[in-house]
Amino acid sequence: MEMGRIEPSILKKYYIYTYRELYNHVNDRLKSIQIPPPPSKRRDLLITVKNTLLAKLAACYNIVNREYTKIIEALEKIESMHPFYQELFKTHVGVEPGELARRFRINRRNMRRIYLDIRSNIKSSLLVRDAITVFRRGLGRILSFYKRNSRVIEKIKEAIIELSKMPDITGELVVIIAGMPQVGKSTLITRLTRARPEIANYPFTTKNIIAGHISMEPYGRIVLLDTPGLLDRPLEEKNPIELKAIHALKHLADKVLFLFDISINRYYEYSQQLRVYRDVEELIGSDKIYPVINKIDATPENTLKKYVGVIEGDTGRKPLLISALRGDGLDQLLEMITGWFWMKNQSRKP
Ligand SMILES: Nc1nc2c(ncn2[C@@H]2O[C@H](COP(=O)(O)OP(=O)(O)OP(=O)(O)O)[C@@H](O)[C@H]2O)c(=O)[nH]1
Ligand SMILES: [Mg+2]
Secondary structure, three states: OOOOOEEEEEEEEOOOOOOHHHHHHHHHHHHHHHOOOOOHHHHHHHHHHHHHHHHHHHHHHHHHHHHHHHHHHHHHHHHHOOOHHHHHHHHHOOOOOHHHHHHHHHHHHHHHHHHHHHHHHHHOOOOHHHHHHHHHHHHHHHHHHOOHHHHHHHHHHHHHHHHHHOOOOOOEEEEEEOOOOOHHHHHHHHOOOOOOOOHHHHHHHHOOOOEEEEEEOOOEEEEEEEEOOOOOOOOHHHHHHHHHHHHHHHHHHHHEEEEEEOOOOOOOOOOHHHHHHHHHHHHOOOOOOEEEOOOOOOOHHHHHHHHHHHHHHHOOOOOOEEEOOOOEOOHHHHHHHHHHHHHHHHHHHO
């Protein structure tokens, strides 16, 4: 499959067991395999017990092996996704998916060797008691392959759940809507696309990357991404929600619409918003970022006039004026966005 074309939603089918869940599952399976009533002859008893123990051991091994295989497969899927998803995975788990897949494959191979060893030791036991001892110890060893990785497995599980909720970000042009919390990012994406993120009047209403699409068929599509708000603080102090926006900006942005809110009800001062603008500019480069003043319906005329000049002076670009709520300026904004699309996809132009 082509690199980067795997959608994160396919990860939904990988339900990863925690060690607890696996243990309970193994326990249930083992209970369902009962030793049949003792036969009359001693020799037959040994054979019956051994066969039961072998069946139980195989059941346990198969479950752990199946879980391992599932984890490896999920990691390999992530490994072939867009680097953006891989980096998100790494921030969650602390290790790259490819490296983890490699470790789990080695583990799986070792586990198989040990399983085969235990099997032959049970088979060669001469006493029922010995066979049971070998079995018990072997069961523990097989389970320990999962148990000693239980912390990292839980992290993988969480990361897979997080990733599977990520939208499909593939498109011919990616435009990210960024800015401090509450400037109207989500309101804007609902105006331009069919995306319907939650909109409310408290910071960090948006906690995930939200995608909306503008179809340019038959020439492709534009992906618009609504991102969690960014605060004016250094990267090291950013919370995990902000970091999602940072990763998206770093890896995905062709262009960024940076929203300012200088309305009467603004949440943050202009100076703070400008600092965040500068951070984003530094992250992605000044050629990709465009200032937009939102909420002009709730901004006094003279304030607006003043800040058009101030922002142009501070950023070197004339800000676009919009009201995402009322719809002002959106035609112009769309024209700018589709202009970027044609610029990037010259060869596709009709
Ligand atoms: N007056 C006015 N209010 C707006 C406009 N756009 C958004 N709002 C209001 O601003 C508040 C925040 O809007 P959101 O779209 O949720 O802002 P956000 O930037 O996505 O906020 P976070 O997800 O918290 O970062 C809501 O109460 C919106 O109704 C606008 O153009 N004019
Ligand atoms: Mg929002």
